[in-house]
Amino acid sequence: MHIIRVGFNYKTTPLEIREAFTFSEQRLNEAVKQLSTEKSILENVIISTCNRTEIYVVADQLHTGRYYVKRFLANWFQVPMEDFAIYLQIAENDEAIEHLFKVTSGLDSMVLGETQILGQVRDAFMVAQNEQVTGTIFNELFKRAISFAKRAHSETGIGAQAVSTSYAAVELAKKIFGDLSAKHVTILGAGEMSELSAKNLQGAGVDQITVVNRSMSNAEALAAKFGAQADTIDHISHVLKETDIVISSTGAHVAILTKDMVQAIQVQRKGAPLFIVDIAVPRDVEASVETIDNVFLYDIDDLQHIVDENLAARQAAATKIDLLIEEEMVYFTEWIQTLGVVPVITALRQKALLIQANTMESIERKMPDLTAREKKVLNKHTKSIVNQLLKEPIKQVKELAASDQREDALNLFMNMFDIHDDVQALLKEQSNTDGKIKPANHNNISFPLLNHLTSK
Known part of the structure; x- marks a missing residue:
């Protein structure tokens, strides 16, 4: 899966175009729901202000994701796609994530470091979340971006100096x-x-x-x-x-x-x-x-003269925030990579607990005189054995997800425990009949590893 950002902003788009592609606050909830019905679009958030309209989506494919966002814009505003395509800015994956952090922090605003955009991003995210068109990826990403912007403003004081x-x-x-x-x-x-x-x-x-x-x-x-x-x-x-x-x-x-x-x-x-x-x-x-x-x-x-001095101070603070964004990108990437092993861990746990349950059934057949308390004690202790045995493999598979050879290593891990088919079954359960993954159901799937897990 992929994160895509499609939008217009004040840097590249004339005011009359920005005005024509502004989502009204009253219909924003309707817009995110309609966008969620487009093919390939798994999650979405729409940010619409006087200076920008930006659509963030999680899509199962890059090409189709870009196309269906543009088709949505054309249908919503009743404007032929070719009439606005030249003004669109499109960013994908790391570039899109980095842009969101910059927007939320005020680094991409007309007034460098302004704080109004932070509230606008938060409100847009809340609309999307309330309409249930976000899932695990955007719930995490936008919460991180909002928290990061608050911390960046507090630590650097970028908005403290007057620049008008x-x-x-x-x-x-x-x-x-x-x-x-x-x-x-x-x-x-x-x-x-x-x-x-x-x-x-x-x-x-x-x-x-x-x-x-x-x-x-x-x-x-x-x-x-x-x-x-x-x-x-x-x-x-x-x-x-x-x-x-x-x-x-x-x-x-x-x-x-x-x-x-x-x-x-x-x-x-x-x-x-x-x-x-x-x-x-x-x-x-x-x-x-x-x-x-x-x-x-x-x-x-x-x-x-005061404004120029303060702008220089804001630009210095912006440089510091850029460095902080690089760190935050690393943390988010690590989180995403860890997500990729969740279906693997789930399959491993399910297989181990199935073995434990079958073992308990065998014990009860061979020892029919066990009391309820004895069965409870045996069940508790055999599950404890399972959990202790799984502790180290789970730790290792999480580390594999962050390695450079994670795809080969993850495949070897699944083959070693013979759970590849179980992982496939989990992924299939989380898919719609048309191949889309529901926002509420793809919580345990990481987009960098999804293609690997589903292609084997």
Whole structure:
């Protein structure tokens, strides 16, 4: 069996294509169930966000697995396969597993190291698991990826540094004022950057926000999203009397705050500290404002310097996470290899216990006067002999699964104990009539060894 990842992301796919292939949250459960009915698809998880749509599957064959995922996409979105095939990125087995670890850790995001994707992966996995379209392989893989991402963020602090100007502005304010919860913040402008600033301010615990804009309706629309106050630019002097922090991002072509205006406001404020972040281009605040006592002015170049330093720190952390992913890949591969011997171990145990049961029947026929207690003692001790005898062979077969010659060694082991037919029978029981293996029933089969076990 094989793990395959098929998807679109922001790096290679235009926005209009990504939008066309976005699964709605309301129908995601229906989508994973429909995908599970496709031939060759044994398990699946669909991750769909504004920046990516990625489908992860466990398939019995690479070629058919790739084809039926693409056919599913074509049918679900009613788009001919040839119209979107050039945008698809496909990864298989180790490459697909590594990509999942990177996505979940934020290493493949537009904002390096962001944590939102971790929650999105977790939610997607939970949908698939609740719809029973995952099995042992994805239950283990996705749990490992989610746990790993949490540990990587904690150990490296990759998400601790601001890498957007609006976020950097808020972080800078926190460094100067400490706790922002009691501060009054005025946002000049009602565009995208202003909205991002408002989000980051609320995340920092700010309750008092006033949105100021030339258009009162635009100011009110943005303020309504955050439970803030709204006012027009004509009242800016009055608003700033009660303001501790100003974040300005308008589309004005001339300065909104001049030195004379801010000096007059500071007289009314009795010189209380005023922190101004101007992230507009052209600038909203005259550069000479920074010469006023107790006025701290930062422009977009100041913030970009902070962002660049923080991005360098995130990239260094990402390098560390890459190394951790390599270790995690080794652990997962070892786990997969160990899975391959489970049907072998099961067959060995079943054969040994059958011999023990037949022996007990023979003893009871030859010694019909045994009491119930004596039978119980004999049964317990003969099973104990079986378990002790099997302990070392089971240990050895697990080690064989991790060796370079595991296929030949495993075949020799099955022949040695004459259990090859028993393993075949176990695999056959776990197969559907059409040759697919049910998600709930292929729990004990490792995809690297499946072809070997079923071809002998």
